[in-house]
Structure formats: C-alpha cells, structure tokens
Amino acid sequence: MSASAAWRRLEPKLAAIALRLGQLESEPDRRNSFMPYTPERESPYVDLHGERLLMMSGYSYLGLSGDERVVAAAQSAVDTYGTGAHGVRALAGSTPLHEELEAEVAKFLDRETALVFGSGYAANVGTVAALVGPGDTVFIDKYDHASIVDGCQLSGATVTRFRHNDADHLDRRLSDAAPGGVRLVIVDSVYSMDGDIAPLPELREVCDRHEALLMVDEAHAIGVIGATGRGIEEHFDFKVKVDIKVGTLSKGIPSTGGWVACTPELALFLKYNARPFLFSAALPPAQAGAALESLRILDREPERVTHIQRESARLRKIVTDAGMRTLDSETAVIPLVAGSDELAYDYATACRKAGVVGLPVVSPAVPNTLARLRIAVTARHSAEDIDVAADAFLTAARQCGLIPG
Ligand SMILES: Cc1ncc(COP(=O)(O)O)c(C=O)c1O
Incomplete structure (x- = not known):
C-alpha cells in the first residue's frame, strides 16, 4: 500500500476536527483556544497581540506565578x-x-x-x-x-x-x-x-x-x-x-x-x-x-486562601443576583453557563471585547446544553479587578441575551 493510501485512512479523523473547529472558531474574533497570552509578572493582566486583557480563566489560584x-x-x-x-x-x-x-x-x-x-x-x-x-x-x-x-x-x-x-x-x-x-x-x-x-x-x-x-x-x-x-x-x-x-x-x-x-x-x-x-x-x-x-x-500566607474564598463568593453573588447560572459552584471555579457551544463562544468573544478573558468550555467536556465560561478567581485579583470582571461578564451576558437587557 502506498504512503498516500495509508494517510487517506486517517483523513476522516482529521476532517472531523477541522469541521468542528471551523464551526466554532470560523472567524478570527471567535477564536478562543490556544491563544498566545503573555502574562504580566505582577498582575492578573495578560497581553494578547498588543491588547491588555484581564485574565479570569487561569489556574494560578494562589497568584504566585511570577512571584x-x-x-x-x-x-x-x-x-x-x-x-x-x-x-x-x-x-x-x-x-x-x-x-x-x-x-x-x-x-x-x-x-x-x-x-x-x-x-x-x-x-x-x-x-x-x-x-x-x-x-x-x-x-x-x-x-x-x-x-x-x-x-x-x-x-x-x-x-x-x-x-x-x-x-x-x-x-x-x-x-x-x-x-x-x-x-x-x-x-x-x-x-x-x-x-x-x-x-x-x-x-x-x-x-x-x-x-x-x-x-x-x-x-x-x-x-x-x-x-x-x-x-x-x-x-x-x-x-x-x-x-x-x-x-x-x-x-x-x-x-x-x-x-x-x-x-x-x-x-x-x-x-x-x-x-x-x-x-x-x-x-x-x-x-x-x-x-x-x-x-x-x-x-x-494563608491570607491568600482567605482572599480567594472571599472574592470568589462575592463574584458569584454579583453574577447570580443578576440572573447568571453558576450551577453548584462554591469555590474559586465559577462556571458562567451560556447554553449551547455556539453561545459560549459568542459570550467569550463579547467578554474579550469588554477587556476580560473568560474561556469557553464546550461539549464533549461538558454537556452540550451547559457550555460555559470557566472562570477562576485567584489571589492576584484585587477587589477592583473582580468588579471590573463582573461588569464585563454582565454587559456581555446582556449583549448575548443570556440575561435581560
Ligand atoms: C482534576 C485534575 N486532575 C489532574 C489534572 C492533571 O494535572 P496536570 O496538569 O498537573 O497534569 C488536572 C489538570 O487539568 C485536573 O484538572
């Protein structure tokens, strides 16, 4: 069997992922995966192609990366x-x-x-x-x-x-x-x-x-x-x-x-x-x-933990009071449920346009009616950062029809 025939057997798998990504990330604005963020050492902000954005989906809970x-x-x-x-x-x-x-x-x-x-x-x-x-x-x-x-x-x-x-x-x-x-x-x-x-x-x-x-x-x-x-x-x-x-x-x-x-x-x-x-x-x-x-x-420095717990509870309350669904979250991880995969992508894009990174998690990682932005509060986020993020999440949610305008 020639090499090209061997590769052809793989083609359906390669085509399937290209098709799926094409649907979700067809325009540059809708791209949300594998983005090359450059973090600032002393803040929760990142640089993306020259734009300064507030990162709200990182995993460095204690805010010690770059310490x-x-x-x-x-x-x-x-x-x-x-x-x-x-x-x-x-x-x-x-x-x-x-x-x-x-x-x-x-x-x-x-x-x-x-x-x-x-x-x-x-x-x-x-x-x-x-x-x-x-x-x-x-x-x-x-x-x-x-x-x-x-x-x-x-x-x-x-x-x-x-x-x-x-x-x-x-x-x-x-x-x-x-x-x-x-x-x-x-x-x-x-x-x-x-x-x-x-x-x-x-x-x-x-x-x-x-x-x-x-x-x-x-x-x-x-x-x-x-x-x-x-x-x-x-x-x-x-x-x-x-x-x-x-x-x-x-x-x-x-x-x-x-x-x-x-x-x-x-x-x-x-x-x-x-x-x-x-x-x-x-x-x-x-x-x-x-x-x-x-x-x-x-x-x-256990006060870092106290800070995460206090600020995540505060953010969760602000967004749920405004009508967002956060499932059973009670920790630093706060899912902002959008619904379909497409809505989650649109919501992430709207948040980014408002200056905040909230990354979408879509099916099959989560059920396809519960696609969401996975938000994580860290010890690096000041109370002011959380207020900025909450504002952006709610403005974007209104634009996407997730909560009443
Ligand atoms: C619950 C859980 N366990 C294990 C891992 C794997 O950890 P690591 O990234 O260190 O391989 C992850 C990473 O995403 C995780 O979320």
Missing part, C-alpha cells in the same frame, strides 16, 4: 542542579531537592510520605493503574478528571461510574459489585469545570461500609479550600480522612508536577509499580524548586 521568591527558588535550583533531571527517579534522576519537595508535600498534607511525579496527569494514571487491575473494581464519579478515567482504562479493572456527587448511587453501585478484589472509589475534591465540592463525609461512610478505599484528586483544592488551603479534609474540619490523596503542582502551586500523599508502604509500592513514575524522567530542578518554595509560602 519573585518563587522565581528566585527556581533560578537557584537551576544554578545548583542544572536544567534537566536526566533520568528517571529510580536511576540518575533523583536529587536532594526531589526528596525535600516530597517531605514538604507530606508535611503540608499531614501524611507520612509523598511521591512526586512529572505531572498531575501522570500521578493519577500511574496511581490508579498500579492500585487496581483485573479482578478489582474501581468506582468513579461521572465528572472525574480524564487522567483518572485513563488510569482506569489502563488498569484492566472493572470500571463503574456513579452519578455526580451522589453517595447513595455509589452505595448502590458498591452493593451490586462483585464481592472479591480491591475496591477503589475515586473522586475529585473540587470539580474543575463546575467548582463544586465532593460530599466527603457521606462518601467516607459508604466506602467504610463496603470495604472500599477512598482516593481523592485535590488538583483544584490545594490552596483553594479549607481555611489554610489544605484541601478537602480541612474543608470538612478534619473530621474525615481520605486514604490516598493525589494532586498537582501546576495550578495553585505555580510549577508542574504531581504528587501522591499516602503511607510509606503505599509509596514504596508505587515507586516500583506506578509506571509513569518508574519510566518517565524526574521533575526538572527548576520546577521542583519553584514548587517547594510555593508550598512554603502557602504555609506562611
């Missing part, structure tokens, strides 16, 4: 260790900095041990696929992150989904499950597209009754929920504990990398069984240094 202490820590790590890790952790890739970072993650989360992966995605995929396999059952919330879903698929375990944040449905799923094998329940503590929080006490009770382990992805919770940003256990006043915590160093913590916080026995098991840990290069020193310093700052 001079974090930048200095990254530079110092490069000075000491160079730019690359040059190996997997089991071979040449481990440095004292990686061990220091793991100790800091464990301390911050009140666990004995933590293991740092190359990304949050790798931490989820590697942990899930190591913990369960054929003969085991994993129970996942319908809205769990893609990295959890991918880990499940890789594991070969039986995968059962339960309705979003519905502990009764999980209870029924566990009652119906095969009796043998490991039972692992996995939820996000904060859902990245909805901004709601998992009902931890109810989930814990169901897991205990059915001899199931409870794993929680804290990607959007660390630095965001709990009085000092320690995530879902702190949010519920430390009354219940999860068995395995997983998270990222790429959101509130402005670096890259992921972590698992757990018992020393489980960490040892994962070191030799989590394939993305064993077979992928260690975190680069600059990223480890930045993450370590950011965790220490978060520990010393």
Whole structure:
C-alpha cells in the first residue's frame, strides 16, 4: 500500500476536527483556544497581540506565578542542579531537592510520605493503574478528571461510574459489585469545570461500609479550600480522612508536577509499580524548586486562601443576583453557563471585547446544553479587578441575551 493510501485512512479523523473547529472558531474574533497570552509578572493582566486583557480563566489560584521568591527558588535550583533531571527517579534522576519537595508535600498534607511525579496527569494514571487491575473494581464519579478515567482504562479493572456527587448511587453501585478484589472509589475534591465540592463525609461512610478505599484528586483544592488551603479534609474540619490523596503542582502551586500523599508502604509500592513514575524522567530542578518554595509560602500566607474564598463568593453573588447560572459552584471555579457551544463562544468573544478573558468550555467536556465560561478567581485579583470582571461578564451576558437587557 502506498504512503498516500495509508494517510487517506486517517483523513476522516482529521476532517472531523477541522469541521468542528471551523464551526466554532470560523472567524478570527471567535477564536478562543490556544491563544498566545503573555502574562504580566505582577498582575492578573495578560497581553494578547498588543491588547491588555484581564485574565479570569487561569489556574494560578494562589497568584504566585511570577512571584519573585518563587522565581528566585527556581533560578537557584537551576544554578545548583542544572536544567534537566536526566533520568528517571529510580536511576540518575533523583536529587536532594526531589526528596525535600516530597517531605514538604507530606508535611503540608499531614501524611507520612509523598511521591512526586512529572505531572498531575501522570500521578493519577500511574496511581490508579498500579492500585487496581483485573479482578478489582474501581468506582468513579461521572465528572472525574480524564487522567483518572485513563488510569482506569489502563488498569484492566472493572470500571463503574456513579452519578455526580451522589453517595447513595455509589452505595448502590458498591452493593451490586462483585464481592472479591480491591475496591477503589475515586473522586475529585473540587470539580474543575463546575467548582463544586465532593460530599466527603457521606462518601467516607459508604466506602467504610463496603470495604472500599477512598482516593481523592485535590488538583483544584490545594490552596483553594479549607481555611489554610489544605484541601478537602480541612474543608470538612478534619473530621474525615481520605486514604490516598493525589494532586498537582501546576495550578495553585505555580510549577508542574504531581504528587501522591499516602503511607510509606503505599509509596514504596508505587515507586516500583506506578509506571509513569518508574519510566518517565524526574521533575526538572527548576520546577521542583519553584514548587517547594510555593508550598512554603502557602504555609506562611494563608491570607491568600482567605482572599480567594472571599472574592470568589462575592463574584458569584454579583453574577447570580443578576440572573447568571453558576450551577453548584462554591469555590474559586465559577462556571458562567451560556447554553449551547455556539453561545459560549459568542459570550467569550463579547467578554474579550469588554477587556476580560473568560474561556469557553464546550461539549464533549461538558454537556452540550451547559457550555460555559470557566472562570477562576485567584489571589492576584484585587477587589477592583473582580468588579471590573463582573461588569464585563454582565454587559456581555446582556449583549448575548443570556440575561435581560
Ligand atoms: C482534576 C485534575 N486532575 C489532574 C489534572 C492533571 O494535572 P496536570 O496538569 O498537573 O497534569 C488536572 C489538570 O487539568 C485536573 O484538572
């Protein structure tokens, strides 16, 4: 078979994505994905092709990206260790900095041990696929992150989904499950597209009754929920504990990398069984240094967390009072529901014309009647920034017919 015939077999897939993007981003003004934003170091503003815009859809919850202490820590790590890790952790890739970072993650989360992966995605995929396999059952919330879903698929375990944040449905799923094998329940503590929080006490009770382990992805919770940003256990006043915590160093913590916080026995098991840990290069020193310093700052400056919680509650109230739908959001993530994918694109464009970036999230990432702008409030946003953003969101919503004019 000639090369062109081989490529022709791929053509329908390439054509499908081109068609879909053509529908959503046909005019330059409607383009909202993969935009080359240049952030300002000391503010939540970005530059886009010479235009200064207020970024309201970033993930740097703690506002520490560009913080001079974090930048200095990254530079110092490069000075000491160079730019690359040059190996997997089991071979040449481990440095004292990686061990220091793991100790800091464990301390911050009140666990004995933590293991740092190359990304949050790798931490989820590697942990899930190591913990369960054929003969085991994993129970996942319908809205769990893609990295959890991918880990499940890789594991070969039986995968059962339960309705979003519905502990009764999980209870029924566990009652119906095969009796043998490991039972692992996995939820996000904060859902990245909805901004709601998992009902931890109810989930814990169901897991205990059915001899199931409870794993929680804290990607959007660390630095965001709990009085000092320690995530879902702190949010519920430390009354219940999860068995395995997983998270990222790429959101509130402005670096890259992921972590698992757990018992020393489980960490040892994962070191030799989590394939993305064993077979992928260690975190680069600059990223480890930045993450370590950011965790220490978060520990010393809980007022950043208070600020996020106060300003996100205020923004949510302003927009819902004006008639916008924000679903069950109760965190820094605030979905501004537009409806159809096309409306979400138009709404994003109208917001940008009003000087504010609110990025659209469309199907299949969310149901196609609930396309939205995914807004995130950070510690970098001053009260005045939030007022500016609220004004733009409401003006644009009126223009798009989402709320009365
Ligand atoms: C809930 C959740 N888990 C895991 C990840 C993956 O984290 P990372 O970007 O560090 O790979 C993300 C990233 O979007 C996420 O939202």
